[in-house]
Amino acid sequence: xxxxxxxxxxxxxxxxxxxxxxxxxxxxxxxxxxxxxxxxxxxxxxxxxxxxxxxxxxxxxxxxxxxxxxxxxxxxxxxxxxxxxxxxxxxxxxxxxxxxxxxxxxxxxxxxxxxxxxxxxxxxxxxxxxxxxxxxxxxxxxxxxxxxxxxxxxxxxxxxxxxxxxxxxxxxxxxxxxxxxxxxxxxxxxxxxxxxxxxxxxxxxxxxxxxxxxxxxxxxxxxxxxxxxxxxxxxxxxxxxxxxxxxxxxxxxxxxxxxxxxxxxxxxxxxxxxxxxxxxxxxxxxxxxxxxxxxxxxxxxxxxxxxxxxxxxxxxxxxxxxxxxxxxxxxxxxxxxxxxxxxxxxxxxxxxxxxxxxxxxxxxxxxxxxxxxxxxxxxxxxxxxxxxxxxxxxxxxxxxxxxxxxxxxxxxxxxxxxxxxxxxxxxxxxxxxxxxxxxxxxxxxxxxxxxxxxx
Numbered sequence: 504x505x506x507x508x509x510x511x512x513x514x515x516x517x518x519x520x521x522x523x524x525x526x527x528x529x530x531x532x533x534x535x536x537x538x539x540x541x542x543x544x545x546x547x548x549x550x551x552x553x554x555x556x557x558x559x560x561x562x563x564x565x566x567x568x569x570x571x572x573x574x575x576x577x578x579x580x581x582x583x584x585x586x587x588x589x590x591x592x593x594x595x596x597x598x599x600x601x602x603x604x605x606x607x608x609x610x611x612x613x614x615x616x617x618x619x620x621x622x623x624x625x626x627x628x629x630x631x632x633x634x635x636x637x638x639x640x641x642x643x644x645x646x647x648x649x650x651x652x653x654x655x656x657x658x659x660x661x662x663x664x665x666x667x668x669x670x671x672x673x674x675x676x677x678x679x680x681x682x683x684x685x686x687x688x689x690x691x692x693x694x695x696x697x698x699x700x701x702x703x704x705x706x707x708x709x710x711x712x713x714x715x716x717x718x719x720x721x722x723x724x725x726x727x728x729x730x731x732x733x734x735x736x737x738x739x740x741x742x743x744x745x746x747x748x749x750x751x752x753x754x755x756x757x758x759x760x761x762x763x764x765x766x767x768x769x770x771x772x773x774x775x776x777x778x779x780x781x782x783x784x785x786x787x788x789x790x791x792x793x794x795x796x797x798x799x800x801x802x803x804x805x806x807x808x809x810x811x812x813x814x815x816x817x818x819x820x821x822x823x824x825x826x827x828x829x830x831x832x833x834x835x836x837x838x839x840x841x842x843x844x845x846x847x848x849x850x851x852x853x854x855x856x857x858x859x860x861x862x863x864x865x866x867x868x869x870x871x872x873x874x875x876x877x878x879x880x881x882x883x884x885x886x887x888x889x890x891x892x893x894x895x896x897x898x899x900x901x902x903x904x905x906x907x908x909x910x911x912x913x914x915x916x917x918x919x920x921x922x923x924x925x926x927x928x929x930x931x932x933x934x935x936x937x938x939x940x941x942x943x944x945x946x947x948x949x950x951x952x953x954x955x956x957x958x
Contacts (some may be wrong), residue, residue, distance in 0.1 A: 755787025
């Protein structure tokens, strides 16, 4: 495998006239038909655009990704996990075929293989999923008075807004997808998606991620761009139905509705991303009343060396006020990005108050450095501490203090080329009073190295 990978890197780097389209997070958004008129195509261009008829309206495109990560933790899970002196390796392989049939039809199929090697404990489904059909959908596209209308059917990734609620889950080893139907409308400054689907549960065998009715997701998400004074506005409704959900309050069936809005601007030196939402519904026969408010404010000094960007993120995320009172106040982030507070992914966005100053530097066109510090408190003493995937790490009864701890993180990234990138991350988590009451409460040191090849 390593020889094939090395050969591919050499070949790609030697391809002088390869397609210039940038790779996107969702690979089905890439379009390589722009190079139709180029007659001097090399082998890589033909891989990206292979016409099947004379007018080139029917064509296929191939692509993929190879990613390796090495992690080493000291005092993993604040000293609860078995000692691992050597660390572990995560690998992810993605390969896709994109088929276009004229202006109206297309199909996209993507396979994913996520493997874990060297973990002391049994790998979770987020780390280990040997081989599955990650995506497989069909699109029908049309226009109405120059506005675009697309209907999508099949297994697909969903991603919205700042990915606080619905994300592709890029940082963890196994990206997430849904078996869904979706309608997408796009006008000049307006986009609207309406969807209904089922979450795809990762399972340990090959091609066993079958259709699952255990978790349903539906909703509508609208984006309005270029509003006077405000910038951009997202408004949305999201609904979820889970047969089995677990909170500090207990276990049971959950049906939850989320109404939210987001104001954001990313094009000027002063950037902001402010989001708020309210949740209601039923959990195990009890009422749900939860909420969150987040803000990310930053300023970029674009005319200064390294273009420093100074920012502050802060979040208030509701927790349960009192166990057994007939109400669940714990916020549910649904399907958020996996590395919510850094690659170490130690804490999830439940029952939380956090303040997060950060600094980003563009050292040159290929290298960047970032450093941040995050201070965490429980919103409510009557609720516990949760992981990113919603697992209850410690219940409310484990301690009385609200202070969880502080996390210092640093990241260095090097984009070697369009195809190949490297990233090094360091996280130091200083355990607070609650962690020391609930368990060993040891400080965590994590180092993570990532190498990614896309083609």
